[in-house]
Amino acid sequence: MSARINPNVVYLPTRAIQSAARRFSTPFFIYEESRIRANCERFRNTFRRYFPNFTPLFAVKANTNPALLRLIFSEGFGADASSEAEAWITRRLGATGMYTGNYTTEAEFRFVLKTGHFRFNLDDISMLPTLRKIGVPKFLSFRVNPGISQGGMKSLFLAGPDAKFGVPARDVVKAYRQAQALGVRRFGIHAMTGSNVLDERYFAAVADKLLAIAGEVKKATGIDFECLNVGGGFGVPYRPEQPCLNLDQVARGIRRIFDRQCVRYGLREPVLMAEPGRLIMADTGWLVGRVHVVKHSSKTFVGIDAGMNDLPRPAIYDAYHHVTVVGKPPHGRKEPVNVVGRLCENNDQFAKDRRLPVIAIGDLIAIHNAGAHAYAMGHNYNNRPRSTEVLITRSGALKKIRRAETIRDLFQTTP
Ligand SMILES: Cc1ncc(COP(=O)(O)O)c(C=O)c1O
Numbered sequence: 001m002s003a004r005i006n007p008n009v010v011y012l013p014t015r016a017i018q019s020a021a022r023r024f025s026t027p028f029f030i031y032e033e034s035r036i037r038a039n040c041e042r043f044r045n046t047f048r049r050y051f052p053n054f055t056p057l058f059a060v061k062a063n064t065n066p067a068l069l070r071l072i073f074s075e076g077f078g079a080d081a082s083s084e085a086e087a088w089i090t091r092r093l094g095a096t097g098m099y100t101g102n103y104t105t106e107a108e109f110r111f112v113l114k115t116g117h118f119r120f121n122l123d124d125i126s127m128l129p130t131l132r133k134i135g136v137p138k139f140l141s142f143r144v145n146p147g148i149s150q151g152g153m154k155s156l157f158l159a160g161p162d163a164k165f166g167v168p169a170r171d172v173v174k175a176y177r178q179a180q181a182l183g184v185r186r187f188g189i190h191a192m193t194g195s196n197v198l199d200e201r202y203f204a205a206v207a208d209k210l211l212a213i214a215g216e217v218k219k220a221t222g223i224d225f226e227c228l229n230v231g232g233g234f235g236v237p238y239r240p241e242q243p244c245l246n247l248d249q250v251a252r253g254i255r256r257i258f259d260r261q262c263v264r265y266g267l268r269e270p271v272l273m274a275e276p277g278r279l280i281m282a283d284t285g286w287l288v289g290r291v292h293v294v295k296h297s298s299k300t301f302v303g304i305d306a307g308m309n310d311l312p313r314p315a316i317y318d319a320y321h322h323v324t325v326v327g328k329p330p331h332g333r334k335e336p337v338n339v340v341g342r343l344c345e346n347n348d349q350f351a352k353d354r355r356l357p358v359i360a361i362g363d364l365i366a367i368h369n370a371g372a373h374a375y376a377m378g379h380n381y382n383n384r385p386r387s388t389e390v391l392i393t394r395s396g397a398l399k400k401i402r403r404a405e406t407i408r409d410l411f412q413t414t415p
Contacts, residue, residue, distance in 0.1 A: 003241035008283055010240050012324050012366055016392045017288055021326075021364055023398060027289040027306035028388040029375050031401075033071060035284040036371075037394075040075035043234075043276060046247040050255040051272040057097050059232045060086040062277025062372040063285075065389055067401035069093055072280060080232070080275035081118065084111045091115040098229065098275070100143055100190065102165055106130050113137075121190050121229070124167055125175040132182055140179050141188030141229065142167050146209035152196025152235060153317055159193035166191065172213055173220045180221055187223050189214050189270075192231030196278060200246050204253030206230050207272075208261060215265025228270040230254065234279035238320050238369050245279070278372040285371025287311050287387075288326070289341075291363045299353070300337045304365050307341025308348040309384040311367060311374045315347040323350060326364035328357040339365060343382045383410055 013032055020030055040056075047054040057080040058072045064086065070093055073079070079090040079097030088111075090097060099118040101108055109130055112118050120131070121141040131137070145166030149157040158165050167175050176187065189210055197203070207230055214225050235245050254272065262269050289304030313319040323339055324330075334355040341348040350367055359365075378386055385405035390398055 005240045006237050006242060006244065008244055009237050009242070009322050009368060010324070011283070012286065012326070012368070013392055014327055016396070016398065017286065017326055017364065017366060020390050020398050021288065021290070024388050024390060024400065025404070026364070027287060027304070027310060028390055028404075029285055029287050029310075029370060030390045030392065031068060031285040031371055032392045033394050036068065036071050036281065037075060039280045039284065040072055040077060042247065043279060044076055047251045047272065047274065049248075050251045051258075053271045055227070055271055055273045057273060057275040058280055059275045059277030060090060061376060063281045063374075063376050064089060065375070065401055066093060067391060067399075068281070069095075077280075080277075081112075084108055087112045087115050087118060091117045098141065098188075098190075098273075100192070104130075106134065110134050119188070121188065122167075122175075123165060125171045125178065128175070128178050128182065136182045136184060138184065139186040139188065139226070140184040141190050141227070142172065142175050142179075143190045143192065144172055144210070144213055145169065146191050146193060146206065146213065148205060148209060149193045150197045150199060150202050151194035151233070152198070152238075153319070155317055156195040157193075158195065158233075159191065169213070173217055176217045176223055177221050180223065186226050188227040188229060188273075189217075189225050190229035190231060192233065192275075195233045196235040197233045198235035198237070198242065198245050200249040201253060203230055203234075203250045204257045207254045207257045211257065211261040211265060211267065214267055214270070215261070218265065218267055224268045225270040227273050229273035229275065231274065232276045232278070234274075234276045236278055236282045236369065238322065240322055281372035282369045283371060285369075285374065287367040287370040287374065289365050289367075291359055291361055291365060294359060294361060300335065302337045302339045302359050302365070304339060304341065304350075306350075306367070306387065307343045307382075307384055308345060309341075309343060309381050310378050310387050311350070311370055312377050312379065313373065314350050315345065321350060321370070322368040323354060323356065324366045324368065325357045325359055326366050328363070330357065332357050334358070343384065345381075380405075380410060383407075385410060
């Protein structure tokens with residue numbers, strides 16, 4: 001019996017991609033506005049059913065295109081920013097949010113503070129002296145390392161003993177006590193323990209740990225937390241046979257933990273916050289490249305004009321991305337191929353031994369789930385310019401939302 005195919009993973013706006021390929025040169029990223037809005041709405045509304053004051057932030061690092069950020073902010077999301085540039089663009093678009101840097105420099109703190117648009121979430125107690133120097137805010141949150149972690153792959157585990165992130169358990173009470181002594185009056189608590197988690201129960205486990213830590217801090221310092229941020233990490237299926245994360249179960253699980261543990265630890269219920277990136281954007285975008293070479297060697301290598309510089313996830317995480325030959329019926333004759341890019345790296349391969357409809361030069365290849373941690377993670381290795389980005393608007397129009405870089409762009413910072 002064949003596994004059930006998840007329509008969400010294999011969905012492709014074929015006609016829009018074909019018409020974009022007639023208007024714009026490949027490679028390009030293409031995003032669908034209606035899916036972005038639907039993801040925002042589903043996330044926000046599901047949590048608000050259980051937490052009326054739920055505050056969603058979007059992890060700007062997942063996709064920083066201003067046109068897309070504008071859409072997401074218009075859906076009631078704030079920003080989770082992690083660098084000066086992310087803080088800058090958030091402010092420019094008139095949004096506010098939380099700033100979670102790690103190993104943050106003094107200059108970075110000053111820059112973000114000056115925007116006036118962010119609440120700070122500190123990654124360690126050792127950053128307090130820097131804050132004292134530049135001006136102690138009224139509100140402060142700490143990213144804690146609650147000692148548990150999960151992720152779509154080992155490199156996406158972001159907490160536990162090997163993680164560089166978060167205040168270690170032994171320092172948490174001390175951190176809040178010192179912040180209190182510095183004059184901070186309002187507090188938050190945050191964790192980001194892993195990415196691409198598809199286990200619904202995990203998020204309640206994180207909330208449970210955070211409430212236990214909040215209870216310990218309250219007992220020692222009297223602090224009542226204004227907000228509790230469970231971070232991002234809400235997974236999406238990358239393989240057609242994987243199911244979607246059941247968000248209702250996630251939110252319900254956290255609600256149950258809040259009901260039990262706020263009473264147990266004598267906490268006033270904090271506002272629940274979360275900061276998804278992948279769940280909002282991954283399945284709303286595709287990277288489209290054209291086939292320029294079909295090489296029959298020990299295997300058949302299909303070379304497209306995109307590369308790991310556009311979408312580094314397969315190269316750096318060995319991540320799976322679904323691939324479609326645009327416009328070719330999926331039920332015809334198939335052959336196993338490796339779909340590869342143009343960079344001088346052997347891990348520049350989007351798909352390995354994948355059975356795809358027979359491919360010819362000139363065909364368009366779409367790589368799915370390219371809306372999050374894709375363009376934003378891209379780079380210029382081999383001096384490959386970054387690609388165009390296109391939006392399919394709600395009315396079906398195609399709008400260029402970023403031009404491709406030129407060779408001149410690559411050298412404009414050199415004398
Ligand atoms: C602090 C923080 N918050 C949120 C996110 C978003 O994670 P995801 O895209 O898995 O939801 C990340 C991603 O690395 C992160 O580091």
